[in-house]
Amino acid sequence: MHARLRPLLPVSFAVLAFCASAQTASAPPPPAPAAAQALYPLIAQSSKSIEQKVIDWRRDIHQHPELGNQEKRTAALVAAHLKKLGFEVREGVAVTGVVATLKGGKPGPVVALRADMDALPVKEQVDVPFASKARAVWDGKDVDVMHACGHDGHVAILMGVAEVLASMKDRLPGTVKLLFQPAEEKLPNGEIGGSRRMLSEGAFDAPKPDVVFGLHLSSGGNTGMVGYKAGPITASSDAFKVDVKGRQTHGSQPWSGVDPIVLASQIVLGFQTIESRQVNVTKEPSVLSVGTFNAGSRYNIIPDEAKMSGTLRTYDENMRQFIMKRMGETASLIAQSGGGSAHVHFEADGYAATVNDPALTEKMAPSLRRVPGARPEIVQKGTGGEDFSFFAQAVPGLFVFVGATPPGQDATKAEPNHSPRFFMDEASLLIGVRTLSHLTVDYMAMAGK
Known part of the structure; x- marks a missing residue:
């Protein structure tokens, strides 16, 4: 084979390219019936x-x-x-x-x-x-x-x-x-x-x-x-959304509110900790990527909420369900630790x-x-x-x-x-x-x- 594995677009991209392998079948196949x-x-x-x-x-x-x-x-x-x-x-x-x-x-x-x-x-x-x-x-x-x-x-x-x-x-x-x-x-x-x-x-x-x-x-x-x-x-191929709720306040006095941008940032890092420290990578690989991060409308206002979305890719169904579960728990607990709340939603149309x-x-x-x-x-x-x-x-x-x-x-x-x-x-x-x-x-x- 002559090609590398191509990176794929999120969620529904339906095809992969081929990876080089030395396992080309060269010997004659056994006779067919x-x-x-x-x-x-x-x-x-x-x-x-x-x-x-x-x-x-x-x-x-x-x-x-x-x-x-x-x-x-x-x-x-x-x-x-x-x-x-x-x-x-x-x-x-x-x-x-x-x-x-x-x-x-x-x-x-x-x-x-x-x-x-x-x-x-x-x-x-x-x-x-x-x-x-x-x-x-x-x-x-x-x-x-x-x-x-x-x-x-x-x-x-x-x-x-x-x-x-x-x-x-x-x-x-x-x-x-x-x-x-x-x-x-x-x-x-x-x-x-x-x-x-x-x-x-x-x-x-x-x-x-x-x-x-x-x-x-x-x-x-x-x-x-x-x-x-x-x-x-x-x-x-699973798409997810994360809604992080805080409490709006002026950027000059963050102690008067709950900053959902900081909480959401910590959640992104927490998700990667699931990948690097909680999943048995010797069994199957997995990919967890946050693709969008949206919050706020002005430089000096801490907003009420932050929203993220991304994709999860796995090869083992038990691992898939485990990561989904841990993502929900991780987001919720990180948000709670800072006085906010978070919810992870996986779209029902995942493959x-x-x-x-x-x-x-x-x-x-x-x-x-x-x-x-x-x-x-x-x-x-x-x-x-x-x-x-x-x-x-x-x-x-x-x-x-x-x-x-x-x-x-x-x-x-x-x-x-x-x-x-x-x-x-x-x-x-x-x-x-x-x-x-x-x-x-x-x-x-x-x-x-």
């Missing part, structure tokens, strides 16, 4: 024949991006395509989501595949003929809209996978369930959406998947690179860490090595958040990252996901189609052994 091997030529031929169609879908979606829970045009495009292929299609799941099922000609397990559909409130700065000029209303504001995180590619890839698998339906030893998900990038005001709402509205019902696979395009790796690892691969099931990862790693054109590599976990985590909590899951920076370019210098200059090498789309197709048929064939 005969039932899967028989389908490989069909995957190779079908995926290549529709490559331009997948690229065209991606460009169309890129030119018409839609924000979370507004993906009506995208969902309609997806649903129409899947109906033509013979999928049983359910629309309007979690507002705009699409769930589609295709039963193969032979008995076998149910494999779920997921693609997220939403764009970001970002103004595009990429000079391509299909650049976005779209605008929309987001949290009451008129904003520019861009697919700056590769979700347009994810949708196009899964539409391509649908066509590949439908072409071999009679020979498919199992059932495919496709999840086209809205609102992965979160919604305003802490609204619960995305994968959690899809699950609550029955996305995994009738039939329930045995496993779920997903991918994410990233400029942090070159085209052909497929990054994976067992265990946590993305962090939890859990995305954890790749270790047994499933070990089982499917050879499949990644069989994908034509792919260079699978074990990567380090990153601090980005992904709500694929909730699908992977419901059933065993495997989430991989697909490089999208053109070969020959230094991926460490590529514009990161969420940048207005994010650029995707469209050759990565074929890698994505083949990756999900191989994972699907291999898992089905192995389950039938």
